[in-house]
Amino acid sequence: MSQPGRRSGTRGKSDHILIKGGKIVNDDQSFYADVYVEDGLIKQIGEHLVIPRGTRIIDAHGQLVMPGGIDVHTRLQAPVLGMSSADGFFQGTKAALAGGTTMIIEHVCPDAGSSLLAAYEQWRGHADGQACCDYGLSVDIPRWHESLREEMEALVKDKGVNSFLVFMAYKDKLQCTDGQMYEIFCTIRDLGAIAQVHAENGDIIEEEQKRLLELGITGPEGHVLSRPEEVEAEAVFRAITIAKQANCPLYITKVMSRGAADVVAQAKRKGTVVFGEPITASLGTHGSHYWSKNWAKAAAFVTSPPVSPDPSTPDHLSTLLASGDLQVTGSAHCTFTTAQKAVGKDNFTLIPEGTNGVEERMSIVWEKCVVPGKMDENDFVAVTSTNAAKIFNCYPRKGRVAVGSDADLVLWNPKATKIISAKTHNLNVEYNIFEGTECHGVPAVVISQGRVVLEDGNLCVTQGSGRFIPRKTFPDFVYKRIKARNRLAEVHGVPRGMYDGPVHELPASVKAVAPGAGKAAAAPVRNLHQSGFSLSGSQADDHIARRTAQKIMAPPGGRSNITSLS
């Protein structure tokens, strides 16, 4: 595990920063105060702070001082078909910081059948050397087998991982069956971790893909046609059912469609512990671009579940995000260059999946939710940072501006505007799916680990300065309810006397006796009925007696409804 401050020596600038005159925005309240930061931690909050000399003072008048964003879902290092996504940890975290995100949770994708621990170490290796901001890791479970249980336990207990993702799509590669999901969810619940799902019905998708390819549809529009949103909603519903059955907290990654979001919202209303994560792409754009005549552009939108072709979807999702039915936002940032995407130029199923969004996330959420008045700045902090920190158990270290928290701060300028364009973004890809979107509200200053990394539009990042943030199990935000339910969920058998009535003897030859057996069975049955056998045990026969009595005694119109008896 990384020790905080291990690389303190590499920090060039002064560690002492005072943010003056800003409005501090947490998820619960906003207030005016100064913030004093030292050694990567917030040391003081208040007015007229006593600070050492040489402290760097940042003027924050007219700006909002918020906890840095937490991007709950990135795949900066996703291996697909032997390719690696175009933005590595360095480029990806740089873009994150440029957009006001100071922590990412990256998904480790082990190869099917390989060791989770090995993959974890490999990701740690990539990230420790390259990441410019703090990061956590979530581990994907590509194919379930019993031996993974020990590895999961090791990851949870020793490696600071508290979330695992299972796939309901990608048939024959990553997909889990319902039974496996149940087992995984039970394991996760026992470990106190969070179960994440990629929710799409892989079986149907495969059939649809075949059908579309047969029809000669090979372009990116085939991607969205083969993955209709019903298929996503179905899987979400199923995942929720299984999670509820296993009493495991569930986290739906990439909520892309109305149907899926509604299912999540309904399940919450029924009391299920479920969280939904819309991503930058689903909040900021829609899937009509799959029909673009420009193949490269259409391919840039390819992600799974696909961006919904319904143009009202972003609006709907941002409404649900504002109302609390969806809780966190990720980016699912996983970019491929056009050349990489072009691997699937003749077959949409081969197009590597993933869109950008790590840099745009905060601005898009602000633009879609805060600017139209759907949520206030506090809700904004909640969905971009605090909720994520709570769910993944790094609160209040992250996700809050408070004394003792990490000095990951964003000075948000709600008045500035920015137009998103591939020309100016900090990514390695040629296309930006939000191309041309105007955002009112951008980060003016970003402070990560107590150091200013973005100021006046200039990024100043250090490769490898990002620390791994180990996350503990049993997050209170999630597990308090689960624990209570675990206690309640115990079921008991009914204490009955032994059944000592006649038992039908199964014939030795099971097959092809049905017609004859029917008659043979019927005769003894009648006799049994008249023999009036009774059950041993005291309660058993009083039940019968009551019922029988009622049968005989109850006059027409009298009380005789059997449902009132037991």
Place this chain on the structure above:
Amino acid sequence: MAADGWRDDEELPVYLARPGTAAVPRQKRGGLFCNVEGAFESKTLDFGALHVGQRRAPPPVRPGPDPPPGTVPGPGPAAGDVRASSGQEQLQDAAPADDTSDRLLIKGGRIVNDDQSFYADIYMEDGLIKQIGDNLIVPGGVKTIEANGKMVIPGGIDVHTRLQMPYKGMTSVDDFFQGTKAALAGGTTMIMDHVVPEPESSLAEALERWREWADGKACCDYALHVDIPRWSDHVKQELHAMVQEKGVNSFMVYMAYKDLYQMSNTELYEIFSCLAELGAIAQVHAENGDIIAQEQARMLEMGITGPEGHVLSRPEELEAEAVFRAITIASQTNCPLYVTKVMSKSAADLISQARKKGIVVFGEPITASLGTDGTHYWSKNWAKAAAFVVSPPLSPDPTTPDYLNSLLASGDLQVSGSAHCTFSTAQKAIGKDNFTAIPEGTNGIEERMSVIWDKAVATGKMDENQFVAVTSTNAAKIFNLYPRKGRIAVGSDSDLVIWDPDAVKIITAKTHQSVAEYNIFEGMELRGAPLVVICQGKIMLEDGNLHVTQGTGRFLPSSPFPDYVYKRIKARRKMAEVHAVPRGLYDGPVFDLTTTPKGSTPAGSTRESPTRQTPPVRNLHQSGFSLSGHGWSCTLQK
């Protein structure tokens, strides 16, 4: 004269008059009223009478009617008296009015179809309804049933029975004779039974076997659904043959019973696609078998072996989940879906939601789910608890029956079955130490009509027309038997029930027709019962006596592409065509997969790999390649 006759009819109903004293001057042939030969063939309804109670008020049929002065009340309850015709009619026709006559006249009934109710007489011959109207001209020797204003409804159609079902070498105790007898006793004149082939065996053979059983025993008409236990290309061919030649238009698949019948999503998709092509109905047993298997193992581990384990291992969420999945797959394949045994609120809700989204889906609650609830699984009496074991289980939520009845009334659920599949207590007891071995099935074939009347019509949730729709007409429409079944109309089969809404019956195993020792509705007091049941033009039930003949039931082939279901499906099929986007060929750079060593992903793409890839990436970006034929900038989002 005509007017006089009319008035006489009204003032002195025939049924109240003693034979010979009533003025029934109706002459059959050569009389004043019958100057046109064959007039009845195009006999139309008296539209004035369509408006119930407007012109021609019904004869007094209220409970305990005061007989009009000067008449002699018939002995006992007058309604539903069946008499041989007397008087003049006999003079016309020499044929003796014996009981075997297949000519029947129902007089003075209120005909209830799913769309309207009206007063008219019904004349039946040869098992068909020949005439409907007032003052029918009928041949002599006609047996007349006085309905006295009682409702005459199309006989019930039970869409889901499993009579004589083989299970683990046993057979359910009610065979086709006993089962159909019970059906007739309850006012159901047609059943649709499920053929359950052994996995790996031929569907056609199983169908033949069922046909043999049923033809020899059934007392009422029947049709067959075929369950698909396994999916293969061979089965696909068989389906084809069955739809085209064998008169089966609905097939059922299971989403539960893991490792036995359960179908994967892929198989469901293929089956639904196949059925949609054939014009058949896809039925599903909707429960998530994977999770059930897990839960069952957990329950048994915890030491729960009694029938309560059955319901605990099959919570209603699992039913709802499977319903949702089935609907998704059906909508994806554009196949009409029929969910059998809707047992829980949440499953029913999903069906009604899906219908609101325009998906072609039908839901079938069963007698058990409409009439009782699952609290009995916790009964201390093992035999009683076991009698309720059915899958999906009855919901332990006691408000479920009421809720399902409401949805049935509102049209969100369309048909009702019984899923009648009874096992004796001794048979159930093979699962006495392990609830998973308890054979599943409850009774309900006999109680179905009365339960719905009592729970839905008597409580004012639905009217008599909707009652007819959900017990008979909708089923006939969905399975393409309409209007032969499910409607009282000229030309339809004469499967009729004279329904007495005021009769009160207490359900008990002592008097029911089923062979089983337990009746899950034991002690329930139900309002509404059949008074007379006519099946194939013969009186099967009158005065509480059943007159059934083994083997009189006919197999009714049902043809594919029922209009009621497929008109919408066909229209959608036309709409659902998808087209590719016409694009120029992509001629930009393509990442060369072969240069990257395979399998190097975990180890090979270490720290250096992004840097190794980044330069070409950057170059590509700056090279500004464009696509053939299409402008680059014009497609940028504005």
